[in-house]
Amino acid sequence: LLGIARFKALSSLRKKKEDWIDDDDAAQVPDSADTPEVVTMKEDKAAALRRFVDALPEEHRTVIDLAYYHGQSVTEIGEVLGIPVATVKTRMFYARKKLGEALKAAGYDRGWP
Template sequence: MDLLSARSADAAASDGQLLARIARGDKDAVTALYRRLERPLFAFLVKTLRDREAAADVLNETMLDVWRQAGRFEGKSSVATWIYSIAHHKAISWLRKRREVELDEDMVAAVPDDAPAADTKIAAEDLTQTIARLMEKLSVDHRIVLQLAYFQEFSVGQIAEILDCPENTVKTRMFYARQRLRALLEAEGIEGAAA
């Protein structure tokens, strides 16, 4: 099989097929799965850790764990859910190590905001940008649930598996994340922009 055919075969393979090949020691399958997951997984880690270098390290460690543990994957969840749960676990460990997990929304809110006044800001950025900016002020748990639901498009059940918590906890976190976001928007003089 030439290189192009091999690449197109990799692209057509399912996550499960790639993982089975990884379990047999196929390095090309590692590359294929990495390329498939790199963008969304790296974005998730950057948004969770707020540190590109750390996100690259955690991405690397996650994929190395995938390589090491591929043979132990039991197929009880989807491959993506399994990999995100590894990444989430490592990201939280990193945050704990750096003692940043306590840097919750209250502490962030206590940091003086040297941004321009509300009316100036709204003129300079649209509502979507404002929401994105304010999301950075949310706690890590809230940022994670928003990322996993809105960008990674995981279901409630999948997010519960990734975070290793009950489904109702996922819904509660989402509820409070959105409530907090609404409060931040209101503090900027924007009402009714988030439920």
């Protein structure tokens, strides 16, 4: 029985052929990498966003930092800071609102890049 299964597997591997793509078709595949301009825009916006986060009041900066830079959940942030989850959500709401206003005032849209 094992011999039959082994030969069936080998036969299926032999039948499986790789599909090769020729150079002309490869040239038609769109490049999904960002252009240098987009990379620069993303870096500028990220640096501005970090400056705006640093300018937030301590209570707002802390929740944003823990959530977005350290990947903690709202519950985990509440436990770390010793505050209710509702307070964490409120602080995050106002922090994001202030960040959005700061980005808009600096001429950045809220999208990415």
